[in-house]
Amino acid sequence: MPQENNLSDTNTKATMANLINDDMDFEIRSLDSMCINDSQQQHPWWYNFKYLTIGIVFGIVFVKAEIISWFRIQEMFRLQSFHMFGVIGTAVVVGMISVWLIKKFSIKTIHGESISFHPKKFNKGQVYGGLLFGMGWALTGACPGPLFAQIGTGALVISVVLASAIAGTWVYGYFRERLPH
Amino acid sequence: MMEFLKQPWTWYVAGAIIGLIVPALLIFGNKHFGISSNMRHICAACFPANIAYFKYNWKKEIWNFFFVGGVIIGAMIATVLLNNDSPIQVNQHLASDLTGYGITDFSGMVPKQLFSFESLFTLRGFIMMVIGGFLVGFGTRYAGGCTSGHSIMGLSNLQVPSFIATCCFMAGGFIMANLILPFILRL
Numbered sequence: 001m002p003q004e005n006n007l008s009d010t011n012t013k014a015t016m017a018n019l020i021n022d023d024m025d026f027e028i029r030s031l032d033s034m035c036i037n038d039s040q041q042q043h044p045w046w047y048n049f050k051y052l053t054i055g056i057v058f059g060i061v062f063v064k065a066e067i068i069s070w071f072r073i074q075e076m077f078r079l080q081s082f083h084m085f086g087v088i089g090t091a092v093v094v095g096m097i098s099v100w101l102i103k104k105f106s107i108k109t110i111h112g113e114s115i116s117f118h119p120k121k122f123n124k125g126q127v128y129g130g131l132l133f134g135m136g137w138a139l140t141g142a143c144p145g146p147l148f149a150q151i152g153t154g155a156l157v158i159s160v161v162l163a164s165a166i167a168g169t170w171v172y173g174y175f176r177e178r179l180p181h
Numbered sequence: 182m183m184e185f186l187k188q189p190w191t192w193y194v195a196g197a198i199i200g201l202i203v204p205a206l207l208i209f210g211n212k213h214f215g216i217s218s219n220m221r222h223i224c225a226a227c228f229p230a231n232i233a234y235f236k237y238n239w240k241k242e243i244w245n246f247f248f249v250g251g252v253i254i255g256a257m258i259a260t261v262l263l264n265n266d267s268p269i270q271v272n273q274h275l276a277s278d279l280t281g282y283g284i285t286d287f288s289g290m291v292p293k294q295l296f297s298f299e300s301l302f303t304l305r306g307f308i309m310m311v312i313g314g315f316l317v318g319f320g321t322r323y324a325g326g327c328t329s330g331h332s333i334m335g336l337s338n339l340q341v342p343s344f345i346a347t348c349c350f351m352a353g354g355f356i357m358a359n360l361i362l363p364f365i366l367r368l
Contacts, residue, residue, distance in 0.1 A: 051244045059251060061195050061199060064263060069291075077355050078359060091200040098207075110208060115211050122341065126324050130345070130348070130349025133321045133323075136312075136318075139357060145329055147314075149253065152256025164313075169220040169321075170230075172319045172322040174230075174232055
């Protein structure tokens with residue numbers, strides 16, 4: 001896209017925010033900031049391999065702890081096993097302590113940048129979307145991360161599920177302004 | 182060591198490692214843990230269709246593709262190198278329920294009798310894979326995040342909206358698994 005070529009390194013973030021916020025009656029960034037890159041720094045593309053490494057660890061845990069098992073997800077929703085509640089609960093506690101420590105000691109990234117956090121605003125999408133996603137989670141036995149991991153284990157038919165999830169994302173984008181938020 | 186790694190990992194080990202991904206991503210490059218946005222970036226990169234929601238500089242989010250690429254590779258590594266041949270221990274009540282619906286093969290991560298290319302063309306398979314996948318994609322974007330972004334990253338940052346979203350994920354799952362899925366499995 002031509003406009004991307006005009007972006008200089010320093011104003012990329014501001015321009016991106018403008019692109020996203022254009023013509024919107026509510027603030028997209030606050031609704032949807034969780035995976036938006038907050039770093040203002042520019043690095044060569046191969047720096048991204050550090051995220052690949054973290055992803056590999058995540059993928060191994062997914063399989064070895066059976067988090068991507070359809071059966072484990074059914075057990076969770078039928079309250080027949082503590083396993084998934086234990087996994088998510090431990091992850092949240094460890095994550096909370098980590099975030100608290102990062103804030104408390106103003107820990108910076110390995111490149112010396114301050115770490116940023118954003119408050120999220122409530123909107124009705126978290127209820128409606130949450131319920132719909134929960135239903136999909138129980139049907140497929142997978143949230144988005146496990147979808148990718150299931151394909152990695154060789155269950156190639158799950159690529160159909162993933163394609164359908166991408167289609168769902170697109171349809172949401174298409175109808176976004178007409179949906180209650 | 183390998184034998185130890187090959188066993189199924191307990192919940193507190195898995196939970197602790199997943200929890201540590203939150204600070205790892207923050208400290209390695211100020212990135213917020215999340216997976217479902219990948220699907221938005223894919224839309225933005227491949228089919229933006231002049232939709233405002235997909236018009237942003239997705240190239241800045243390439244790190245998320247690397248992250249999810251790692252998830253796929255990690256799953257391959259675990260399957261090929263760390264595999265133990267014993268099937269997943271399924272709760273007895275679940276196993277007997279599923280047997281009633283003709284699902285008797287508990288060997289894989291996904292039940293082969295439900296998730297296969299053949300069953301894709303049955304009503305049951307279509308609902309579970311295509312409709313289910315659609316709900317995952319649509320619902321996570323509508324909610325603004327998935328289990329990673331809301332339930333782990335959002336709750337770690339003490340965000341009330343993420344707590345509400347997590348409760349709704351669980352409520353939706355309970356409704357589907359207990360009230361609706363039995364009818365779908367009967368198809």
